[in-house]
Amino acid sequence: MSHTNSVDSLVSVAVPVNPDKMKRYEKFADEIAALIRTGVLAPGQKVPSVRHASRTYGVSPSTVFQAYYLLESRGLILAQARSGYFVRELAKRPLPEPEVSARAAQTSVVDVSELVFSVLGSLKDPNTVPFGSAFPSPDLFPLARLARSMSHAVRELSPHAVIADMTEGNADLRRQIALRYMVSGVMLPLEELVISTGAMEALNLCLQCVTRPGDLVAIEAPAFYATLQVLERLELKAVEIPVHPREGIDLASLEDSLARLPIKACWFMSSLQNPLGASMGEDKKRALYDLLQRHQVPLIEDDVYAELYFGSQPPKPVKSFDREGLVMHCGSFSKCLAPGYRVGWVAGGRYAEQIRRLKLMTTISPSVPAQAAIADYLQHGGFDRHLRRLRHALETQQASMLASAARHFPASTRVTRPAGGYFLWFEFPEQVDSLQLFQLALAQGISLAPGPIFSATRRFGNCARLNYGHPWDAQSERGMEVLGRILASF
C-alpha cells in the first residue's frame, strides 16, 4: 500500500503524494527518531544542539528547529529551558530484544481455537485495561468525519449502484485503492482488486483458493492467532517458520521447508508482523519472492498494518516484486481508518477471478454503504493527515509502554521495539507461565494476549503480546505496575 507524509496543505487532494517528496525536516526528524528507537540516543540524553546538528548534518538551522519541534510533538524529545532538547522518558535501562524463535516440529495439526476464544471472551468488559485487545483505541479514528462521508455517500447512492456494486465493488473505492498502490510502486490492474468484508474474509478466501483440506501451509512462529484458527477450521496443517523479532521470517528455514515438504501456500505478514512487529527489509522481501517464484508457491501477504509504520518511508510489500501474479496482497481499513465498517481487499494476482467467485458464493459483497463512505472519505476526508496523526500517537504510546515496562517488569524481560503498529511482544523469565499470568491479571482488571495463542504448538508459554494502541494514562501505568508485581511473584 501507498503512504505519504506530504505536508498538511496537500492532503485534501485525492491523489496520494509520493513519499519521496517529503520535506527535508521530516526526513531529518525520522533519522533522529530511529536513533532514539534503536537506543543509540538513550533516554535522558541530550540531542545534538541546533548549531551542532546544522553543521554536522549539512542542514539549515531552521530545518533542525522544525525537526525537533516535530519530534517534541511526537513525544520523543522534551525541551528543557535554556538547556536544549532531551530524549524523553524512554527506558532508563532499556529491556533487551527477544531472540529468533526456535524451529518447531515439521508440521502440526492446529488445535488452538478453544484457547483463543476463551482469551477473546475475556476482553468484553469495557473497564478492563485493554492490553489484550486486537484493535487500537477507536478514539484515534476520525469517526465523526467518516460519519459525514457516510451521510453524503448514502444520499448520493443510486438505487442501481446498491445492487450493481455488490458484484464489482464500489468503483470509486477500487480506483482510490489502486491509486495508493500506484504511488507505493505497485502498478495494479483494476481487475486484480477484490473488495472484501475486512481483510479477514480476503485471507480466508485466498487460502481456500489455493489449498484443500490436509494441505500444508507455511506460517510464522509466533503467528497471528486468527491464522491458526483459520488453518484449524479448514483442516490445513501448519509448517511453522521461525521469525526474527526485527527482520521477520528466517529465509533459510523457509527454503529448507520448501525443498522438503509439499507446501501449498505461505501466509506471512512481511511488514509489522503480528505479534512481533518484525518488518522484512526490501532485499529480503525480494529474496522471499524469488524463492517462492522458484518453487511456484503462492504467497498470501497479510499487510493489514501497512499504514501504521513509524517514520516517513512506507515499507514496500512483497507484492511490489511480483512479476507473475503469485502474491495475494491483503489490506484493510479496519486498523487505520474505519474499524467496524468491515471493508478490506485483496490484490489477488492470478487468483483474483477465483477469489471473486468464492466471495460471491459466501458473503456476496461487503456492505455497499460502507464502501461508498470510505471512497468518499479517501477523496475528501484527509486520509493522509489522519494517518500522520495516528502514527505519531502510536509512536508516542509505544515509548510510554516501553518506559513503563522498564520501570516495572523484571530486568531479564525481553521486548521487541517495532517500527510501527501497536503491539509489543514480551519474553518474560523462563518460570513465567503466561496463561497463568493472563488469569491473574484478568482478576485484577487487566487483559493481555498470552503467548500460546500465537502458536500451533502452544509454544511461547513465557511470552505475551501487549497492546499500546490506547492513549497512555494513569490506568495504563497502574496496569503495568500490577503486571510487574504478578511477574515478580512467579
Added chain:
Amino acid sequence: MSHTNSVDSLVSVAVPVNPDKMKRYEKFADEIAALIRTGVLAPGQKVPSVRHASRTYGVSPSTVFQAYYLLESRGLILAQARSGYFVRELAKRPLPEPEVSARAAQTSVVDVSELVFSVLGSLKDPNTVPFGSAFPSPDLFPLARLARSMSHAVRELSPHAVIADMTEGNADLRRQIALRYMVSGVMLPLEELVISTGAMEALNLCLQCVTRPGDLVAIEAPAFYATLQVLERLELKAVEIPVHPREGIDLASLEDSLARLPIKACWFMSSLQNPLGASMGEDKKRALYDLLQRHQVPLIEDDVYAELYFGSQPPKPVKSFDREGLVMHCGSFSKCLAPGYRVGWVAGGRYAEQIRRLKLMTTISPSVPAQAAIADYLQHGGFDRHLRRLRHALETQQASMLASAARHFPASTRVTRPAGGYFLWFEFPEQVDSLQLFQLALAQGISLAPGPIFSATRRFGNCARLNYGHPWDAQSERGMEVLGRILASF
C-alpha cells in the same frame, strides 16, 4: 419472521403489531385476492356487487367498499363506470401450473458453478430487461429514508460500539429482530441470534457447522442456484428432493431418503421457495419438523422471502415448531428493505455458538454502521408500512407478468402462481432448450434464469425463472413478446 398488516397509523411504533389485529376489510380483500390468484374469479369477470357481497359474507357495505378500493390499488380489480368492479387483465386463458418435479438420481456431485457464473455475468448490462435478476427493483425500497437512518445512526455511534458491536452485533438490531420473531409466534432467546453479512453468509456458516466434505445434504429440486454452488464449494453431495409447485417438498420422498441415506442436513426454503414460489402449509411444516426431529437431522431453513407474502397472514416458519434447537432459521433484509447493506441473521438453535465462532473466524462481523442504520429504521422508519406497499407492488406486477405470458407464450406453457415473492417459474414445451433460449434472448437484450442452473443434475432444460420484481412497463411487455417469438421458433 413476524409480519404485520396493521393500519398505517400504527406503523410508526417500534413493536410490530400482531397480524390477528388486522382490519376486517383487509381480511376480506385478501379472501377476494386469493380467489383471483387461484383463478376462481377469472379475468374480466365481475366481482360481487357491494350489496350482494355485504349480504352474502355478512360484512358491512363500507367494509366491502374499502376492500375493493384496496384491491383496485393493488391492481387486481378495475372499476368500470356504472357497472361495478371487474377482475383485471389477468390471463384471458390462464396458463396451467407445472407438475411436481420427478425424482433424481439418489445423490449427486454438484458441478454447476461455471454455468451459474456465465449466466450471472450476463446480467450486468443495465439496459437489459432484467427478467433474469435475483433482486426486485431497488426503486421499490425506501432508500432515501434508510439514508436518513444511516446518517442518524453513524452520528450516534459511540467509538466503543464500533469495536464492541463486531463481536455481538448491534444490540438494538438484535432486539428488534427478536421482537419480530416473538410477534410471529417464535420465542427466541437472544443468544440464538447471530447477525451475518447477509443471509448468504449465515447459510454458509450453518452448513459448515453441521457437515464435513463428502457429506450428504438434502436440497430441493429445483433449488436456488447458490445452494448448489455452496454445496459444490464445500464438496458436499446433494440429495435432490422433488418440490410441488405450490405445496413445497415431497415429504414422502424426503422420508424415504432419510431412512436410506446418511443425510447430515437439510437446506430447504419452506416459504416462497426459490425458484418455484411454493409455500408449505403449517401442518406440513410441523410434519417436516417431526420427521427431522425423529431422525435428528438439522434443518437449515432459508427464509429470505419471508416478508414478501401476499395477503395478510405471514407464513409461519418451520422454526416455530422447533422444540430442541434443531432448526437454523436464516433471514435477511436484502430482499425486503436494504439490498447492498448486507445484513442478515440466523436463529441458530443449538448450533448458535458454533456459528458465531465460525463467523468470527471468517468475516468477524457484518458492517457495524449498516447494522445500526437498519436498527434505527426498524424503530422509526415505518417498516410495516413499507412492506405493505412492497407486497402490493409485487402482487400487481405478478398479475401483469402472468397476463403477459398468457398473451405471448405458447399455449402449452405451464407457470407457477406463487402467493408472494417476485419469481415465476415457467415450464415450456418439451422441445424448448432454455439455455439456448437464454442465449437468444440475451442477444435481444432480455435476461432470464434458465432451468438447469437450478439443478445439481442439470435438469429443467425446458424451464426458466422470470423476475417480475420490476415495475411493469412497455419494455417488460416487449420483453415478453420477444420471448414468446423465440419460444415459438423452437
